[in-house]
Amino acid sequence: MAPRIAIVGAGFGGLCLAIRLRRAGIGSFTVFEKAAGLGGTWRDNTYPGAGCDIPSHLYSYSFERYGSWTRRYPEQSEILAYLEHCADKYDVRRNIRFNTEVVRASFDGARWHLGTAGGDSETFDAVVMAVGQLNRPRLPDIPGMSGFRGTSFHSARWNHDHDLTGRRVAVIGSGSSAAQLIPRVAERAGHLTVFQRTPNWVIPKPDAAFGPAARLALRLVPGLQWAYRGWLFRYVENTLYPALAGGWSAAVLERRARAHLRAQVADPELRAKLTPGYPPGCKRVVIDSAFYPALTRPDVDVVTERIVRIVPEGVETTGGTHEADTIVYATGFRTTEFLAPIEVTGRDGRALAGQWNGGAHAYLGISVPHFPNLFLLYGPNTNLGHNSIVFMIECQVRHIMACLRALPRHGPLEVRPEAMAAWTRQLDRAMERMVWVNGCQSWYKTPEGRVTNNWPGPAALYRRLTARPPLPAYRRA
Numbered sequence: 001m002a003p004r005i006a007i008v009g010a011g012f013g014g015l016c017l018a019i020r021l022r023r024a025g026i027g028s029f030t031v032f033e034k035a036a037g038l039g040g041t042w043r044d045n046t047y048p049g050a051g052c053d054i055p056s057h058l059y060s061y062s063f064e065r066y067g068s069w070t071r072r073y074p075e076q077s078e079i080l081a082y083l084e085h086c087a088d089k090y091d092v093r094r095n096i097r098f099n100t101e102v103v104r105a106s107f108d109g110a111r112w113h114l115g116t117a118g119g120d121s122e123t124f125d126a127v128v129m130a131v132g133q134l135n136r137p138r139l140p141d142i143p144g145m146s147g148f149r150g151t152s153f154h155s156a157r158w159n160h161d162h163d164l165t166g167r168r169v170a171v172i173g174s175g176s177s178a179a180q181l182i183p184r185v186a187e188r189a190g191h192l193t194v195f196q197r198t199p200n201w202v203i204p205k206p207d208a209a210f211g212p213a214a215r216l217a218l219r220l221v222p223g224l225q226w227a228y229r230g231w232l233f234r235y236v237e238n239t240l241y242p243a244l245a246g247g248w249s250a251a252v253l254e255r256r257a258r259a260h261l262r263a264q265v266a267d268p269e270l271r272a273k274l275t276p277g278y279p280p281g282c283k284r285v286v287i288d289s290a291f292y293p294a295l296t297r298p299d300v301d302v303v304t305e306r307i308v309r310i311v312p313e314g315v316e317t318t319g320g321t322h323e324a325d326t327i328v329y330a331t332g333f334r335t336t337e338f339l340a341p342i343e344v345t346g347r348d349g350r351a352l353a354g355q356w357n358g359g360a361h362a363y364l365g366i367s368v369p370h371f372p373n374l375f376l377l378y379g380p381n382t383n384l385g386h387n388s389i390v391f392m393i394e395c396q397v398r399h400i401m402a403c404l405r406a407l408p409r410h411g412p413l414e415v416r417p418e419a420m421a422a423w424t425r426q427l428d429r430a431m432e433r434m435v436w437v438n439g440c441q442s443w444y445k446t447p448e449g450r451v452t453n454n455w456p457g458p459a460a461l462y463r464r465l466t467a468r469p470p471l472p473a474y475r476r477a
């Protein structure tokens with residue numbers, strides 16, 4: 001009998017697995033989605049200017065080449081439309097249970113019991129967690145936030161009912177989300193103050209709309225999309241990845257970022273504020289051509305003094321109070337708390353939160369000792385700073401599909417301790433040379449400094465590792 005499979009999350013990961021299952025003729029799966037719509041982070045992040053800095057033809061499923069991309073780099077609405085298109089084309093929408101949040105998952109020695117926020121409970125043979133790494137907004141812990149007189153919200157929970165026209169807006173944060181929304185907010189606001197705690201390295205985004213001829217060719221010429229995607233993949237693997245691994249292009253990347261700053265910011269004082277004191281890639285490099293020009297506008301200030309508290313009339317820093325009508329918290333996500341707040345209990349009553357106390361870790365980022373038949377998509381150490389996460393997700397889905405196919409013969413599969421230990425050794429060794437280990441704090445790391453989010457190798461190596469037949473790494477639980 002086909003195993004009953006629960007997938008938690010209907011973003012890029014959950015949908016990918018659902019589609020693969022459907023295409024394999026396996027219909028015995030349910031996708032639990034806490035929100036009313038699919039798309040995950042691309043449903044949630046609707047701030048003005050939201051988009052992706054990985055090219056459209058790479059930031060998409062290999063099996064669903066799409067003729068409707070209008071730009072080299074996709075905007076949020078296009079990505080969401082793509083995911084909606086995939087869900088319909090592959091007929092997986094009927095398996096999605098919307099507005100159903102999974103809050104508990106526990107293994108009884110043979111099966112998984114899932115509990116929902118609504119109080120329902122259901123039993124499955126296998127559970128695949130596809131909740132993402134950037135799914136829970138992180139509001140900062142600044143005193144006085146609740147006493148602010150104006151309107152405030154997180155970048156991933158944009159308040160579209162709040163008109164920014166003519167208002168004094170404060171944006172706290174200067175990461176990738178802030179860099180995308182600041183140019184749009186600056187156009188509308190009466191005055192914008194950007195609160196930057198740490199500057200980021202920024203490189204240009206060579207975005208452009210595809211002309212009619214290019215769109216037609218990409219749609220109709222056999223193999224062209226595939227060749228373009230292959231070229232994009234090889235380009236980022238061969239140029240960007242070495243820059244993150246202490247290789248030949250690290251100096252090139254830094255020169256490019258410095259030249260971009262020089263070209264776009266004439267004022268030496270502002271340029272000094274925007275120059276990072278750590279190597280490029282330690283924090284996620286911002287890829288954007290509109291960010292710096294927005295910061296040079298006469299109605300935009302960049303404040304680097306430390307924020308002391310939020311006061312009813314605005315933001316108080318060590319330099320004084322900056323009055324604001326609106327505060328946008330572009331302060332990122334709770335990235336190292338994988339799967340939280342879902343309470344996951346494995347074999348012999350073991351709590352996943354306890355096992356991951358020193359930082360989340362999983363074999364290939366997919367499987368966890370003591371948690372048989374639990375699989376993760378975009379789990380620990382599978383994020384990239386240089387290539388498409390969708391590629392990584394597809395590698396994971398291939399591995400998980402092979403495990404799921406084996407379940408009827410093998411029973412519950414648990415990763416072997418020796419496979420886990422070998423993986424950890426390999427990861428730790430590869431991690432040593434990576435730029436994000438030392439020199440800065442970032443969302444890739446726990447507060448104690450363990451890198452739990454990023455994969456330290458090229459994406460092509462991850463594909464090779466996940467393409468191996470999985471069963472030798474597992475035992476029957």
Ligand code: NAP
Nearest residue numbers: 051052053140173174175176177178197198284330331332
């Ligand atoms: P982020 O990179 O974590 O940036 C958060 C920003 O908020 C940082 O500048 C941080 O400063 C600042 N911050 C946090 N707490 C603060 C506090 N208490 N006081 C002052 N400043 C504070 O988050 P994000 O910009 O949302 O981006 C997260 C990730 O999402 C990106 O790295 C990227 O992978 C992804 N993303 C991708 C795209 C894309 O184009 N593909 C677009 C948007 C987001 P510090 O640096 O000092 O901590």
